[in-house]
Amino acid sequence: MIVGGGLAGLAAAMKLAELECDVGLMSLLPVKRAHSACAQGGINSVNNLTQQLGDNEWKHFDDTVYGGDFLQHQPPVKELAYWAPKIIDLMDRMGVTFNRTPEGFRDQRRFGGTLYRRTAFAGATTGQQLLYTLDEQVRRWEVGGKVTKFEFWDFLGPVLDDAGRCRGCVGQDMVTMEIHALPCDAVILASGGNGLLFGRSTNSMACTGAAVSRAYQAGVHYANPEFVQVHPTAIPGADKLRLISESARGEGGRIWVPKKPQDPRQPNDIPENERYYFLEDRYPAYGNLVPRDIATREIFKVCLQEGLSVQQDRPCVYLDVSQLPREMLDRKLSGILEIYEKFQGVDPRVTAMKIFPAVHYTMGGLWCDYERDAEGGLVHGSPRNQQTNVPGIYAIGECDYQFHGANRLGANSLVACIFSGLTVAPGVMAYLDNLPAGGRAADQPSSLFEQAAYKHLADYKALLARPADGPNPYSLHLELGALMTKTATVVRHNPELAAALGKIDELAEQVNVSAVVDKSNWSNQNVVFVRALKDMIPMAKAIVKGALQRDECRGAHFKPEFTVPDVTATEPVQRRRQAEDWCDRFEANNKKWLKTTIADCTAEGGVNLSYEDVDTSLIPPRPRLYGVVGGQVIEEVWKERRKKMMNAE
Numbered sequence: 159m160i161v162g163g164g165l166a167g168l169a170a171a172m173k174l175a176e177l178e179c180d181v182g183l184m185s186l187l188p189v190k191r192a193h194s195a196c197a198q199g200g201i202n203s204v205n206n207l208t209q210q211l212g213d214n215e216w217k218h219f220d221d222t223v224y225g226g227d228f229l230q231h232q233p234p235v236k237e238l239a240y241w242a243p244k245i246i247d248l249m250d251r252m253g254v255t256f257n258r259t260p261e262g263f264r265d266q267r268r269f270g271g272t273l274y275r276r277t278a279f280a281g282a283t284t285g286q287q288l289l290y291t292l293d294e295q296v297r298r299w300e301v302g303g304k305v306t307k308f309e310f311w312d313f314l315g316p317v318l319d320d321a322g323r324c325r326g327c328v329g330q331d332m333v334t335m336e337i338h339a340l341p342c343d344a345v346i347l348a349s350g351g352n353g354l355l356f357g358r359s360t361n362s363m364a365c366t367g368a369a370v371s372r373a374y375q376a377g378v379h380y381a382n383p384e385f386v387q388v389h390p391t392a393i394p395g396a397d398k399l400r401l402i403s404e405s406a407r408g409e410g411g412r413i414w415v416p417k418k419p420q421d422p423r424q425p426n427d428i429p430e431n432e433r434y435y436f437l438e439d440r441y442p443a444y445g446n447l448v449p450r451d452i453a454t455r456e457i458f459k460v461c462l463q464e465g466l467s468v469q470q471d472r473p474c475v476y477l478d479v480s481q482l483p484r485e486m487l488d489r490k491l492s493g494i495l496e497i498y499e500k501f502q503g504v505d506p507r508v509t510a511m512k513i514f515p516a517v518h519y520t521m522g523g524l525w526c527d528y529e530r531d532a533e534g535g536l537v538h539g540s541p542r543n544q545q546t547n548v549p550g551i552y553a554i555g556e557c558d559y560q561f562h563g564a565n566r567l568g569a570n571s572l573v574a575c576i577f578s579g580l581t582v583a584p585g586v587m588a589y590l591d592n593l594p595a596g597g598r599a600a601d602q603p604s605s606l607f608e609q610a611a612y613k614h615l616a617d618y619k620a621l622l623a624r625p626a627d628g629p630n631p632y633s634l635h636l637e638l639g640a641l642m643t644k645t646a647t648v649v650r651h652n653p654e655l656a657a658a659l660g661k662i663d664e665l666a667e668q669v670n671v672s673a674v675v676d677k678s679n680w681s682n683q684n685v686v687f688v689r690a691l692k693d694m695i696p697m698a699k700a701i702v703k704g705a706l707q708r709d710e711c712r713g714a715h716f717k718p719e720f721t722v723p724d725v726t727a728t729e730p731v732q733r734r735r736q737a738e739d740w741c742d743r744f745e746a747n748n749k750k751w752l753k754t755t756i757a758d759c760t761a762e763g764g765v766n767l768s769y770e771d772v773d774t775s776l777i778p779p780r781p782r783l784y785g786v787v788g789g790q791v792i793e794e795v796w797k798e799r800r801k802k803m804m805n806a807e
Contacts, residue, residue, distance in 0.1 A: 159327055159340060161313045161369050162348030163189030165285070165572060166555025168292035169579025170346055175299035177587050182342060183296070184308040184329055186364050190293055193350050193362040194575065197285025198494055199405035200267060200277035201249075201572040203242030207266060213274040215240045220777055222570060225271040225449045226521075226563025227713040228752060228779040229382065231772060233530040234560050237581075240535070242573045245580070246278050254291045255280050257490060267408040267490075269568040271449040277569040282405055282493030288572060308340075312686060315372045316345055316551055317610040322377065324550030325599045326607060328614045332686060335679045337615045339607035341599035344586050346544075346552040347373055348579065351520040355694045355701075356647070357639015359517035360392055360401040370524055370557045371693035374700075378546045379525035380757040381559040381770075383697065384704030387566055387714050388647050390453035391477050392516035393501055399516035400501060402477060403494050404568040406511075407446040409486070411479040413437050413457070414510075415466040425476055425510040436460055441785040451565045451714045452784055454515040458648050461514070468512055478510035517647060519571065521562045521714065522704075524553035525756060528560070534776045536581070541589035544582040552586060554578035559754070564713020621674050621685050628673035631688045638665055638691075642698060646705050650717050655706040662702065666695045666763065700757040700765045707767055710751045722747075725788020737791040741799060744781055752779060 160167045160174075163185035174181045185192065204215050219239035223232060250256060250264065256278050257265040266275040280287040299305045310332045317326040317339055326341040352367020353359030374380045391407075393400040407413070414435045416428050437456060438445045446453075460466045461473035468474050479487060479495075487495060487507050498506045525547060529540035536543060544552045544560070555575040562570065590598075645651075645658040669692050676684035710720050722743050725736040753769040760766060781796055783789035 159184060159342040159344075160346045160348055161327070162192070162350060162555065162557070163187070163309070164192035164194035164348060164350060164555060165288055165292060165575040166579040167192075167346070167348035168289070168296050169576045170348060170554060170582050171305055172292060172295045172299065173580050173583035174586065175296070175302075175304040177583060179304070179583075179587060179590075181299075181305045182308060182340065183305055184311045184313055184327075186310070186312060186332070188309050189296070189307070190290065192289060193365055194289045194572075195286040196360070196362060196401065197288075197572055198282045198401060198403035199269065199408065200279035200284050200569045201246060201288070202269065202276050202567070202569040203246045203278065203573060204239075204276060205243055205246070205264065205266065205278075207263060208274045208276055211274060213276065215243070217274070218242065218276065221272045222561070222567055223563065223777055224780070224782060225567040226565050227782055228563065228774055228777075229385070229712060229754070229772060230561060230563035231528065232774060232776040233534055233536055234528050236534055236776060237536045238561055238574060238577050241577055245573055245576050249288060249291060249576070252291045252295060254287050257281060267405060268447055269404050269408050270444070270447045270453065271567040273443070277405075277408065279405060279490070281489070282403055282491045282495075285572060288576070313349065313369045313372065314614045315610075316376050316548070317341075317607060318376065318548070319602060319606060322548060324548055325602050326610075328610050330614070330618070333681050335618075335682055337611055337618060339611040341602065341607055343590050343593065343599050344550045344552060346554060346582060346586065347524060347557055348553075348555045349557050351556045352694070352697055353517050353520075355639070355698055356386075356517040356642045357636055358395070358397070358399050358643075360389060360399050361518070363398070366690040366694065367520075367697050368690040368693040371697050373524060373546075373551060374757070375693070375696055375759045375763075376548070377759075378548050378551055378553075380522065380697070380700050380759070381525035382522035382704070382755050383700040383757050384646070384708055384755060385521035385564050385714050386517060386647065386701065387450060387519035387521060388454045388515045389518035390450055390457055390515050391513040392518075393498060393511075394472065394474070394514055394516075395501065400497055401494075401516070401518065402498060402511060402513055404447075404450070406477060406479055406491060406494060409479070409490055410482050411446065411477055412481075413446050413453075413475055413477055415460055415468060415475050419465050420467070420470045425478065426480065426508075434466065444784060448784055449565055450568060451716070454648055455716060457515055474512040474514045476510040477513045479506060480508055480510055515648065517643065519566055520556060521559065521564065521566055522701075522755075523557045523559040525754075526553045526558045526560055530773070538581070539584040539588050541585050541592060543585040544578055545585065545589070550589070552582050554582050564715060618685070621688060622677055624671070624674040626673050626675045628671050629668045631669065631672040631691050634665060634669055634672055635691050638662070638694065638698060641665075642701070646702055648716065650705050650715065651719070652706060652709075652717070655702055658702050659699065659706065662695060662698050669695060696759050696763055696765070699763070700759075703765050703767060704755045704757060708751060708755065710747050712751065724786060725791055733788065733791050734795070737788060737795040740788075740792050741781070741795050748779055
């Protein structure tokens with residue numbers, strides 16, 4: 159059973175069906191409505207054109223781990239980078255309508271954190287085109303009887319035997335509200351992120367993270383929960399925050415603010431010499447395409463600390479594509495420009511867009527394993543690949559933690575989703591082949607599944623029995639989202655995080671008695687929401703406690719109190735001494751914090767944290783020096799240290 163019908167889930171379903179496995183595919187929505195359809199900008203890989211400019215798979219691998227601040231095991235990331243060109247070729251042959259150059263080659267654009275045009279794209283609706291193409295492939299297998307879809311079903315939890323092995327799952331038909339235990343030999347979770355936990359985000363309203371939380375509460379490790387990506391550019395809205403893709407900057411869009419605070423003139427009336435292109439000024443090598451965590455913090459700093467927000471009552475900056483040719487904008491970016499025009503009533507081809515950062519992606523997720531080969535890649539077909547600590551439960555796509563470390567590079571998510579889906583399939587088949595005689599789900603006593611279904615049915619009836627005059631769950635959700643957004647997004651402070659943990663406990667008590675107004679047994683969205691809200695609480699605790707305990711700055715996790723001072727001295731000897739001190743602190747910090755956070759849910763709904771070493775054996779960690787003052791001398795000192803270390807070895 160695959161839980162989630164996005165790119166990862168569909169890729170896994172397609173590959174498993176090809177391997178003659180019978181597959182169930184459970185999805186909250188029709189699979190063509192999965193959140194993968196909202197991905198806009200593109201999908202990364204090296205190709206012949208980028209290779210002519212000096213690019214290769216190793217550089218894609220290096221950019222990914224460097225952008226992620228080295229907080230990811232390197233063998234899976236290396237494998238991802240080397241398989242990426244084959245994945246895009248596969249998607250191309252299946253019919254994805256990638257943009258082409260006049261010569262007929264796939265067009266490529268730049269994305270953040272790289273100096274190469276490595277991102278293939280289908281206009282500004284790349285995720286939708288990939289999703290529809292994989293959906294077509296899965297439909298072929300569905301017609302052939304190898305795939306059975308459970309659309310409009312809610313995953314309630316895994317079924318575990320006495321030894322802790324997964325034997326199936328429990329789901330609820332959200333039309334009839336019937337609850338069924340579904341025996342299966344493995345469960346693959348591909349249910350996406352948890353943006354709704356922050357109230358408003360760029361995520362779909364179905365991205366509650368409930369499926370992940372239910373696996374986490376059943377004993378699956380939750381890794382790196384504190385690493386949450388805030389995208390630099392989104393349209394603020396009362397209901398949600400709508401993404402304006404990094405592709406706008408990849409095609410030449412520029413971020414700026416007027417030098418005069420809250421300049422009342424229209425952006426087109428402000429001359430160039432009165433504009434502050436702060437990313438280009440502060441990060442000349444990458445300009446508007448610095449990694450997302452850095453761009454987000456700079457926008458926050460410009461608006462909230464330097465007082466240069468375009469509007470006084472609403473923090474925002476300009477994202478300007480009006481200087482680019484209209485024909486090119488319509489051909490490459492029409493999808494996102496139409497979104498802005500629809501919701502803001504302004505044509506961004508003519509007038510600069512007003513944007514601000516928004517919660518976008520979860521780098522953390524369910525912990526999963528891998529098996530390394532002798533070359534530092536993966537052993538293909540290993541049952542360990544993508545398997546969680548609970549035998550028989552696998553995690554792929556955004557709901558695993560495997561590929562992005564402390565910060566995801568733009569356009570790496572789509573290739574990671576498809577790669578993990580294709581990789582998990584032969585591993586699951588090997589897992590099934592290794593089950594002992596009589597060890598299949600079909601061989602288990604029926605009482606195992608009856609008891610699991612009965613438990614969830616009792617929980618459902620208890621929800622329906624709640625009084626209608628309890629606390630409003632929708633108001634509680636807004637309160638939780640505001641708390642998480644304030645304390646656990648761009649800038650984090652320990653006193654606020656500690657206070658937030660206590661506040662979450664208070665909210666949990668209210669959520670547990672919140673009102674269920676709709677008592678019907680037919681398509682009851684009220685009870686589905688209340689249940690999802692209840693399951694947001696354990697994840698919120700893991701995110702906040704993980705952030706509270708991690709006393710450092712790494713990728714998307716930023717605590718100002720733990721920043722390392724820049725090299726500011728002008729005298730050479732003093733500059734050298736400051737650079738040495740910087741590198742000393744960097745090494746000491748890595749010894750303590752270059753580790754994966756492992757969260758375990760307690761029986762009472764609390765969280766216990768432990769830490770796991772990260773495999774950095776292929777590319778040794780080095781200072782992440784995007785725009786750091788004195789970065790050149792720091793890099794010199796660090797290279798000298800590495801050289802001495804290698805000579806000593």
